[in-house]
Amino acid sequence: MADVKKFFTKKTLIGLGLGQFLSILITSTGFTSSELAKKGINAPTSQSFLNYVFLAIIYGSIMLYQKKALKAKWYYYVILGLVDVEANFLVVKAYQYTSITSVMLLDCWSIPSVMILTWVFLKTKYRFKKITGVVVCLAGLVMVVFSDVHAGDRAGGSNPRIGDLLVIAGSTLYAISNVSEEFLVKNADRVELMSMLGLFGAIISAIQISILERNELRSIHWTAGAALPFVGFSVAMFLFYSLVPVLLKVNGSTMLNLSLLTSDMWAVLIRIFAYHEKVDWMYFTAFGAVVIGLIIYSWGEKDVVQNSADVADEDAERSKRFDEETSLGNCNPETVTGSSKTGEGSKC
Structure with missing residues (x-):
């Protein structure tokens, strides 16, 4: 009973609950990106642009109102903005070549990347319970690989190999971005982080759009079917970016990436209830394994x-x-x- 009380702390419950809400937000961005790809819209940088604009306007206004000086050097945020924009570009671009489940599965490459980076740069020490939790989470995803449903879904896409390479590259950049954000949110300020990331992210995105996607945007017929996924993606990303620093400050970047593993499972549940599709039983087993892994990881937090x-x-x-x-x-x-x-x- 004492161990159970230690586990059900405010910090642990916030970490688990917020982590799953972020996972659902990522699932929604995956579905909107997949829908845009099906409509032939290939503008990955443009999809993320509005999110950065929202961050710059809302958090920048708060920062100007508070009249606080920067706690971190401005060029740190330029580098972070560049890494974050390119991470989003690569992962969203991957939906043009492979399936939504493949993207979400291969995105777990960010977990070992984050653990290595936090161990090297943030001096984070992972004890046996933490490592066990990570292994159990990854084992849950291995079950998905051997599922017949996943094998059929993975076959989708015009060029899965290119898509997989794009996801792995994007996941590595996500890991760098997450660890950098964890450092900045713990040593600087959350509002400062969001406003500066939004500012430089928007500037870098605008430059990249003018070079790579200007003709693509002109060719799009802006119907409700095309505009709604764009707006939905931006709103979900804004909420995701706003809440990520909270989880990073409370539980760290490894907990964030472990929580996002369940996005693949949430995608399956949406397909079951929204599209009435049948899925293999191994998905539910995998979901349970990831949840157990998260609990083990959180239990070792103290x-x-x-x-x-x-x-x-x-x-x-x-x-x-x-x-x-x-x-x-x-x-x-x-x-x-x-x-x-x-x-x-x-x-x-």
Whole structure:
């Protein structure tokens, strides 16, 4: 009972619940991208452009109202914006060549990438429980690979090999983006991160659109069937980007990417209830495995937090000793000697 109470903490429940809401948002962006690809619309950068504009306007207005100075260097946000724009471009572009399930499955490549990057750059320590949770989550996806339904869905697309390579490249960039956002949201400010990412993301997207997609946009017949998926994609992405920093600050980038694994499963549930399609039983087994993996990963959260707290305490103690030594070094030696026993005279 004590272990159960430790698990059902506010931090864990927020992480699991918010993670699944973000997973549903990613599923919706996948469906809208797939629908646009089916209509012959090939404008991946343009799809993400409105999202960056929304971020720049809304969070930029808040930042201007607060009149706060930047806590991080502006060129960090330029690099982050470039990486994020190209990650979105590559993954959305992949829908032109392969199926929605393949994209969501191969997107899990970001998980080992994130773990390596956080271990190297953020000094995150993953204990046995964490690694076990990740392995169980990935095992759930392996079950999907062996499902007959998935095998049939994976065959879709004009050139699955190119699509798969695009997803893997995009997932690597997503990992870099997520780890960078985790660092910035913990060391700078969430509003600053969103506004600056939106600003530079919009500028970079606009330049890329003018070079690569200007003719494509002119050829699109802007009917409701084409406009609605565009708007739906932008709204879902805006909500996703707004909530991701919250999960990154509370649970970290690995938890975010593990949570997004269930997007493939949510896509299956939507196909069942919205399109009345039949799916293989292994999908449900895989979904259960991913959920169990998330629970195992979250259960080990306290160990890492405690470890971080210990490191923080050690740093604080070192800083305190350093300050004391510095102040003593600035004192007059004779005064210190004279007052060491009697406690009289000037004190350092």
